Amino acid sequence: MEQSATGRLYGVGLGPGDPSLMTVRAVEVIAAADVIAYHSARHGRSIARSIAAAHLRADHIEEALVYPVTTESTDHPGGYRGALDDFYEEAAARLAAHLDAGRTVAVLAEGDPLFYGSYQHMHKRLAHRYPTEVIPGVTSVSAAAARLGEPLVEAEEVLTILPGTLPEEELAARLAATDSAVVMKLGRTFGKVRGALERAGRLDEARYVERATMKGERTGSLADVDPESVPYFSVAVLPSRVAPLTGGPKPASSEDPGRGEVVVVGTGPAGPLWLTPETRGALAAADDLVGYTTYVDRVPHRPGQRRHGSDNRVESERAEFALELAKRGRR
Amino acid sequence: MEQSATGRLYGVGLGPGDPSLMTVRAVEVIAAADVIAYHSARHGRSIARSIAAAHLRADHIEEALVYPVTTESTDHPGGYRGALDDFYEEAAARLAAHLDAGRTVAVLAEGDPLFYGSYQHMHKRLAHRYPTEVIPGVTSVSAAAARLGEPLVEAEEVLTILPGTLPEEELAARLAATDSAVVMKLGRTFGKVRGALERAGRLDEARYVERATMKGERTGSLADVDPESVPYFSVAVLPSRVAPLTGGPKPASSEDPGRGEVVVVGTGPAGPLWLTPETRGALAAADDLVGYTTYVDRVPHRPGQRRHGSDNRVESERAEFALELAKRGRR
Numbered sequence: 001m002e003q004s005a006t007g008r009l010y011g012v013g014l015g016p017g018d019p020s021l022m023t024v025r026a027v028e029v030i031a032a033a034d035v036i037a038y039h040s041a042r043h044g045r046s047i048a049r050s051i052a053a054a055h056l057r058a059d060h061i062e063e064a065l066v067y068p069v070t071t072e073s074t075d076h077p078g079g080y081r082g083a084l085d086d087f088y089e090e091a092a093a094r095l096a097a098h099l100d101a102g103r104t105v106a107v108l109a110e111g112d113p114l115f116y117g118s119y120q121h122m123h124k125r126l127a128h129r130y131p132t133e134v135i136p137g138v139t140s141v142s143a144a145a146a147r148l149g150e151p152l153v154e155a156e157e158v159l160t161i162l163p164g165t166l167p168e169e170e171l172a173a174r175l176a177a178t179d180s181a182v183v184m185k186l187g188r189t190f191g192k193v194r195g196a197l198e199r200a201g202r203l204d205e206a207r208y209v210e211r212a213t214m215k216g217e218r219t220g221s222l223a224d225v226d227p228e229s230v231p232y233f234s235v236a237v238l239p240s241r242v243a244p245l246t247g248g249p250k251p252a253s254s255e256d257p258g259r260g261e262v263v264v265v266g267t268g269p270a271g272p273l274w275l276t277p278e279t280r281g282a283l284a285a286a287d288d289l290v291g292y293t294t295y296v297d298r299v300p301h302r303p304g305q306r307r308h309g310s311d312n313r314v315e316s317e318r319a320e321f322a323l324e325l326a327k328r329g330r331r
Numbered sequence: 332m333e334q335s336a337t338g339r340l341y342g343v344g345l346g347p348g349d350p351s352l353m354t355v356r357a358v359e360v361i362a363a364a365d366v367i368a369y370h371s372a373r374h375g376r377s378i379a380r381s382i383a384a385a386h387l388r389a390d391h392i393e394e395a396l397v398y399p400v401t402t403e404s405t406d407h408p409g410g411y412r413g414a415l416d417d418f419y420e421e422a423a424a425r426l427a428a429h430l431d432a433g434r435t436v437a438v439l440a441e442g443d444p445l446f447y448g449s450y451q452h453m454h455k456r457l458a459h460r461y462p463t464e465v466i467p468g469v470t471s472v473s474a475a476a477a478r479l480g481e482p483l484v485e486a487e488e489v490l491t492i493l494p495g496t497l498p499e500e501e502l503a504a505r506l507a508a509t510d511s512a513v514v515m516k517l518g519r520t521f522g523k524v525r526g527a528l529e530r531a532g533r534l535d536e537a538r539y540v541e542r543a544t545m546k547g548e549r550t551g552s553l554a555d556v557d558p559e560s561v562p563y564f565s566v567a568v569l570p571s572r573v574a575p576l577t578g579g580p581k582p583a584s585s586e587d588p589g590r591g592e593v594v595v596v597g598t599g600p601a602g603p604l605w606l607t608p609e610t611r612g613a614l615a616a617a618d619d620l621v622g623y624t625t626y627v628d629r630v631p632h633r634p635g636q637r638r639h640g641s642d643n644r645v646e647s648e649r650a651e652f653a654l655e656l657a658k659r660g661r662r
Contacts, residue, residue, distance in 0.1 A: 011477075013469070013473070013477075015354065015467075016467070018356070019355075020354065020355045020356035020359065021354045021355070021356055021466075021467065022354065022355055023346065023351065023352045023353065023354055023355075023469060024350075024351045024352070024353055024354075024355060024358065025349070025351035025352055027355065028351065112469070112473040112476075112477075112483075113477070114473070114476040114477060114481070114482050114483045115473060115476070115483050115484060115490075116484055116485060116486075120482040120485055120571075123480075123482065124482070127480055132480065134476075134477035134478075134480060135352075135477065136346075136347070136352065136469045136473035136474045136476070136477040136544075137469060137473065138344070138354060138443070138467045138468060138469055139470070139473060142344070142443040142445070142446060142467035142468065142470060143467045145443075145445040145446070145465075145467070146342075146344075146443075146444070146445060146465035146466065146467040147465075149454070149458055149463065149465060150445070151445050151451040151454065151455070152443075152445045152446050153446060153447055153492070154447060154451055155447075155494075156494050156496055156497055157494075158491060158492070158493045158494075158497075158505060159446075159491070159492040159493070160489060160490070160491050160492075160509075161484070161489070161490040161491075161492070162489045162490070163486075163487050163488075163489075165487055166487055166489075166631050167603075167629060167631060169602040169603045169604070169629065170603045170629075170631050172603065172604060173602070173603030173604045173606060174489060174603075176604060177508075178491075199604075213467075240451075268607070271500040271504070272498075272500045272501045272503065272504030272505075272608065273500065273503060273504045273507060273530075273607065273608050273609045274607045274608075274609060275504060275607065275608070276599070276604065276605045276606065276607060277603065277604050277605075277606070278604045278605060298498060298500060298501075300497050300498060300501050
């Protein structure tokens with residue numbers, strides 16, 4: 001707000017797509033800025049610009065930062081990475097010229113500016129040189145949960161957010177070990193993400209959200225989605241595992257004699273730091289935990305899960321009890 | 332929008348605290364609602380109400396949903412859990428009476444309505460019975476990153492969001508295995524969270540944000556925080572590990588002869604599903620990966636990290652090479 005020789009840089013989160021999900025502050029900052037900058041692909045259409053369109057004026061200076069490449073193939077001697085680095089340097093220099101001239105620059109960012117996304121490359125090159133403020137925004141993670149109408153995380157649950165570009169085995173391990181999850185950057189990665197959900201035993205729970213809050217929005221069960229139809233602006237969601245109290249379907253595994261199962265897990269010699277994702281996933285998915293009290297006590301509490309700790313010397317009774325529970329349909 | 336016999340339920344995300352971080356849609360929905368509901372502790376002050384205060388009118392019907400207990404001690408025969416369940420049932424019944432009378436009810440939610448938090452308990456009891464819409468909001472996660480001015484996740488990084496109420500060992504394992512992290516629900520859990528960051532080898536990177544975007548905001552290095560001074564409305568942040576390109580400090584471990592280290596990790600017999608959090612953390616923190624190409628290829632790529640795959644039969648050359656790198660200060 002103070003007068004200074006240089007202008008001020010704003011990273012402005014625009015939310016997931018619906019212009020009414022911009023914050024009041026984002027609207028204010030855009031209205032007061034001299035320069036509006038946004039990234040776009042080579043075709044020149046900027047989703048960020050279209051979200052903010054109602055607030056752009058004829059006297060705004062617009063800086064379109066157009067990516068030189070859209071896939072990983074390029075003629076640049078430094079390859080894809082080198083081409084991008086040059087592009088970011090050049091884009092930052094264009095914004096710096098405005099800031100040096102005392103102009104306020106608002107860089108538009110879909111979702112939240114510091115959560116994946118292009119603004120970060122400008123931030124790293126400019127924020128230490130100019131007064132800078134980041135306006136946080138609603139992420140596609142929150143938007144997807146809202147459009148599904150399903151709780152994302154509750155109580156002691158852990159949420160993992162991960163890009164679909166990771167290797168399939170890596171995705172499977174992360175998905176097995178977490179409670180809730182959102183997988184970003186679908187599109188061409190969809191088949192791999194679906195495979196990872198299947199390997200992690202979580203395909204049935206997985207939900208799909210395409211273009212949340214935007215035109216052409218689609219939601220549904222991920223298992224039903226045609227892989228050929230998936231755009232980049234879509235996410236996979238594993239919602240909260242805490243059972244719905246009323247209304248929703250009862251979890252299939254509880255008290256259903258057709259589905260009982262005993263899973264024997266090794267917890268390793270030294271606690272969670274050496275616990276594998278597969279064991280962690282099995283512990284989280286269980287209805288009942290049966291074991292030596294000292295070990296059972298270390299497993300985080302989970303609503304609806306029953307714990308049966310016992311002495312170290314009653315292994316056969318414990319096994320019998322676990323099999324009895326499984327016969328009654330528990331897992 | 333259509334006329335219906337019953338009213339409409341809205342879960343309204345208010346953002347992290349600064350009223351200007353409410354979305355345009357949240358402001359609209361509050362203005363148009365007949366009933367404004369909000370949770371509060373027994374002292375009656377509602378942070379949610381205070382964020383929305385400028386938009387409340389004298390003719391709004393206000394429903395304060397006052398928690399009967401604030402700690403885990405209670406006289407209720409069902410204990411803490413039973414007391415809460417009764418409270419949620421009674422609160423939902425109060426809102427249902429308004430909805431049955433055709434009134435629009437807006438339930439105010441700090442941050443995002445489906446991301447931890449109280450609105451979810453109303454949603455689970457009412458959303459299947461009445462037309463319901465959730466307005467997503469800016470989370471304290473995005474607000475904390477914005478106030479720190481540090482990127483949260485970039486490229487192929489994984490973000491883990493977890494509650495400080497988990498056991499310390501569990502926290503340490505989760506923090507070791509992730510790239511970025513935000514730990515919610517600090518306050519009395521702070522000492523444990525600090526201990527877990529230390530055990531995970533990540534205390535030096537950890538940042539602290541108290542009351543992000545609110546009055547009394549405080550940010551800094553987590554290691555410097557006095558545990559006695561930490562309120563519930565604070566979070567711990569492990570920002571993006573992708574090194575700042577310019578401006579920020581260079582990572583201490585690269586090319587610093589005083590700090591080189593060889594870490595020998597076991598990747599297990601079957602890929603990431605059996606990979607321990609400790610190994611995963613060491614792989615992510617390395618400057619150089621040295622090993623059999625087949626295994627090295629499975630580890631996700633990370634900007635700035637160098638990979639040295641080799642044949643399966645050159646173990647001693649490989650070891651020598653790794654020691655040589657460590658002598659030059661690399662990890």
